[in-house]
Amino acid sequence: MRPRAGQTGHPGEPDEPGHTLAFVESPVQLLNVLEWAHVHGQGDADARTHAPAGADLTVVVLAPTDPMTRGQLRRMADLARDEGHRVCWEEARGGTTAPFHTIGGLAGRLRRAGRVVMGDPFSRYVQLLLTITRARDLVVVDDGTATMEFVAQLAHGERLVRWHRKGGRPGPRDLLFAPVSAAARRRLTPAGGRRVEVFSSMPVNRAPDGVTLTANDFAWTRARFGPPRITKGADLVGTSLVETGVVDDGAYLDAVRTLAQTHGATRYFAHRRESTDKLHRLAGRTGLEIVRPDLPLELIARRGPIGRTVLSFPSTVVHTLPLALTGTGVRVAVCDIDPAWLTRTASPRAHGFLSSVTGTARDVHRLATVAPA
Structure with a gap:
């Protein structure tokens, strides 16, 4: 057995x-x-x-x-x-x-x-x-x-x-x-x-x-799940850049708040490595509904419901979601990381690598770096 x-x-x-x-x-x-x-x-x-x-x-x-x-x-x-x-x-x-x-x-x-x-x-x-x-x-x-x-x-x-x-x-x-x-x-x-x-x-x-x-x-x-039901609003995808020591905690929370307000996002799909304390503060500061997915986001999005626009910072999903959601009409938009958000201990290669993640993504809409609200 x-x-x-x-x-x-x-x-x-x-x-x-x-x-x-x-x-x-x-x-x-x-x-x-x-x-x-x-x-x-x-x-x-x-x-x-x-x-x-x-x-x-x-x-x-x-x-x-x-x-x-x-x-x-x-x-x-x-x-x-x-x-x-x-x-x-x-x-x-x-x-x-x-x-x-x-x-x-x-x-x-x-x-x-x-x-x-x-x-x-x-x-x-x-x-x-x-x-x-x-x-x-x-x-x-x-x-x-x-x-x-x-x-x-x-x-x-x-x-x-x-x-x-x-x-x-x-x-x-x-x-x-x-x-x-x-x-x-x-x-x-x-x-x-x-x-x-x-x-x-x-x-x-x-x-x-x-x-x-x-x-x-x-x-x-795509063969096993979906197509998903598409909602009118926007969803935001979280990252673990704070947890890995790349991005400053306060700068990240400010950027999420501004991005959510600008695009009318209502849900925040947390990365599995994001800390509970950070997510609690994020919810209080932004009013976003925090969703802890029980499967990888590609499967969650394919099952639906999912927003007509999915917002993300540079991460794997800006490459994978357009593939998983091919033919659904969902738009994936990525926001660049401002160098000012990086921590003092971040690798010297961090900003260049994150920029390459964004720059090489196919079938995504590129957003300008958001200014703090």
Whole structure:
């Protein structure tokens, strides 16, 4: 019997070299694994009945501790099972010994797997697992805008580091983990018959030699959900730029208030990483209804109801929502980040990277930076 989401277990796995293991740590990563499987014909379920078909993909959830992320992951895990895929939920961060237990339990299957799919090549957990696998096929699916940075770093042979941390001095843990990170980067470089695919909805136009780029147009999402009911008003999408230390808290709240007033937004779809305290203050200052989605926003928007205009700051959704909402008439509008909003500790590359996120977005309406109300 397969363990349900929230349980730990190692269901029996086939040892065929064609078997695929996917490692995810966020709901969006799991969504994009389902999109990848749909494109590659793994677990094609009947669009009307969702009857499971195919079972050569096992999704391993390396569960985080954040309650909001865990809740969305449980919902996504159920959707993956509905598609006929195995799901193994690992309490990978459930105490000091959890990583050793998780890696030890996965080592055998990692060595047997013919293909490994990962949602976050920057994850130390995933990088460690990459040192174990013998898979000849490696696939990176989107973990948002970080995919753009990953491909650029891989192409230039740079160390793998998240964009909002780049430019800072490596800490002791970074230095200790550097050999593992370097080994993971080598594994993700095609060589000796090893194939690497990047499955992305991001504007990744230049790939390293030998890396295959496959476009993610959210075909599975559009086939399974919607079309949505469209409301007359506007909705606003939140970001975790404050939580990651990029944007000043007060500047962000002022910008949200001005944007909501200017465009008549009534709902604020919170990012799963946004703090409860910040959201409480945001609601009091703006009057917006705070919505905590139980699924990735692409699915929420596709199910509806959704505003005729969706407002966002630079983030992954300015690339993904136009694809998920193709043909619905919904307009996605993005507001630039004013350099004055950045914190003193923000990476020197932060503003340039955020501008590139906005500038490369397709099928969106670009708004001028808002002035404080």
